[in-house]
Amino acid sequence: MKSDQQRLKEILSSPHRSTEDEQWLQSYLESTDAAELREQAADIFRENLQQGNRLPQITSMRMWNKIQQRVDTIETHYYRKYWWLAAAVLVLAVITYPLLQKQQPRPLAVATSAIKPGGSKAVLTLANGSRVTLTDTGNQVIKAGNMAIQQKQGELQYESQDNETNAFNELTTPPGGVFQVSFPDGSHVWLNAASSLKYPLKFKDNRTVILNGQAYFEIAPDARQPFIVKAGEMEVQVLGTSFDIMAYKDEEVVNTTLVEGAVKVLQGNTSALLHPGLQSKLDPATGRMEVQAVNLENVLAWRNGRFELENTDLPAFLRQLARWYNIEIAIEAPAKEVALKKFGGQIGRDMDLQDVLKILDLYGVKCKLENRKLTVLSIHS
Structure with missing residues (x-):
């Protein structure tokens, strides 16, 4: 008698399914342990690569449709348990998508070269105005x-810290760049x-930085020198803690999220004291x-x-994609449909842009x- 894993493997690897197979798959997705299914999907993926095969497009699409139908009818906490299932199916679809290119003309990828994801790169502007280009391979x-x-x-x-008090440096990441900096205080x-x-x-006196x-x-505790982050008119006061600030000019709000410790967020006469797990949203x-x-x-x-x-x-x-892949965004689809989508x-930021667009396509977002x-x-349900 076949084990559940053997049957799942056969169903996922087959371009055709019977009604009985579909019913069994639906039941299995509802009851199986996440780790078990993840390992099974990985095994199938590895075997097909070793044999030089691609999983049939119809297989990945059918499984995606099943999971999507299931997601539409379950509560958020249940869906989060299986979020990776959707991601796994999307990855399979990305691998198999080239098979459709001979069958259907699609406006998805007009560009001839892949747009790669971002990486570690930045520009350091020194106090004297000189600029130093930084890359992920630099050691200097x-x-x-x-x-x-x-x-x-x-x-x-x-x-x-043997420097003039009024000397400033500025670290700037371009679209598609990330970078880290550590200070002498830790x-x-x-x-x-x-x-x-x-x-x-x-x-001196306090530790003040300006963020755009x-x-x-991750701030080292020092009761004698509070750490202050200024973002526009907003100010975040810290003694020692871990937190995230998102203050892009193209976003409607400024988000400050506390991971550990405590921070005080201020703008004008408005203020809020945050505890771990809380986020302030400032207009x-x-x-x-x-x-x-x-x-x-x-x-x-x-x-x-x-x-x-x-x-x-x-x-x-789309704003995240624009910043990470250094691209321009234009929208021709109806504004209401775009806003409601x-x-x-989660998906990895290490994917080429063209592969991300294939995922959007599976979500019904048609792009050029x-x-x-x-x-x-256009946007489709």
């Missing part, structure tokens, strides 16, 4: 006055794409601030190399890519 010592700055691949390390900052951080070479964009901070235009509980894993997905799609609307995801799960301009053509 940069002189800034009496200070020696060590670059080790994707990180800058400041090891001395604090550490991860800078997301299209962001900048301006900071003094010597902290998004960064994750810079009105000064209105709301505080809510959030999933920290979702907020920090970017730092861990993933796009968070859980309950993310399409415009927000939401996703679920010409050079570095991505146009959203």
